[in-house]
Amino acid sequence: MLTVKPLPAFQDNYIWVMQQDNTGNVVVVDPGEAQPVIDYLERTGAGLEAILITHHHQDHTGGLAELKKRYAPHVIGPDNPAIAGIDEAVGEGDRFRLMGRHFDVMATPGHTLDHISFLSTGTPSLLFCADTLFCGGCGRLFEGTPEQMHQALTRFAELDDDTLVFGAHEYTLSNLKFAQAAEPDNSTRDALLEECQKARELDRPTLPSTIGRERAINPFMRVDLESVQDSAAAQGDAHDALSTFTTLRAWKDRF
Numbered sequence: 001m002l003t004v005k006p007l008p009a010f011q012d013n014y015i016w017v018m019q020q021d022n023t024g025n026v027v028v029v030d031p032g033e034a035q036p037v038i039d040y041l042e043r044t045g046a047g048l049e050a051i052l053i054t055h056h057h058q059d060h061t062g063g064l065a066e067l068k069k070r071y072a073p074h075v076i077g078p079d080n081p082a083i084a085g086i087d088e089a090v091g092e093g094d095r096f097r098l099m100g101r102h103f104d105v106m107a108t109p110g111h112t113l114d115h116i117s118f119l120s121t122g123t124p125s126l127l128f129c130a131d132t133l134f135c136g137g138c139g140r141l142f143e144g145t146p147e148q149m150h151q152a153l154t155r156f157a158e159l160d161d162d163t164l165v166f167g168a169h170e171y172t173l174s175n176l177k178f179a180q181a182a183e184p185d186n187s188t189r190d191a192l193l194e195e196c197q198k199a200r201e202l203d204r205p206t207l208p209s210t211i212g213r214e215r216a217i218n219p220f221m222r223v224d225l226e227s228v229q230d231s232a233a234a235q236g237d238a239h240d241a242l243s244t245f246t247t248l249r250a251w252k253d254r255f
């Protein structure tokens, strides 16, 4: 069975590690720093087969040069010459095989223009979406437009409910507090916030989430609901799903 574990990095990043049956080589996603990965490989004796990169930000790519030098993994990432060390540049519709599974590449611009996500359909389905979709929230728009991010989340919403969602940051508590403002009446979200507060007190990750969970609690995936549109309308234009998304994203930035 494929397991996926988080390696905490920096303040609130997760580097995701995939491994088959807890033995053999691993694949890591977005190693923003090398040391947590090196420590993991030394502790477990595993090799590093491949690295997946979602976008050019330093906290997702900073460990790449050191890990390439030490372990010579195959590096798959966006078609962006600004990222040094990509062996296989991929984009929308590309497919590759790793760890005995297929991975489909989705272009998910918004947070950055080069942002891609990796979807592996299976049991369970896995979505590595980095800074596009978080538990309870979505990424900031550094380079892309609200339309682009809204479209990426709309595509994610069409995936199976039990798809595991591996965002790259532990932002859940602050996201769910914003979600309370954006959609005051949501008992599923309130129960999740309580559960996640307990997890964080024990220093446990609140990720991965699932698509079904995000569809139920994440205001950025619920912008077609009247209750979310009503909250957003008090902050700016919110006459349809996209304008509501745009207003929510700007509101979250100053929340």
Ligand SMILES: [Zn+2]
Pocket: 055, 057, 111, 131
């Ligand atoms: Zn980023």
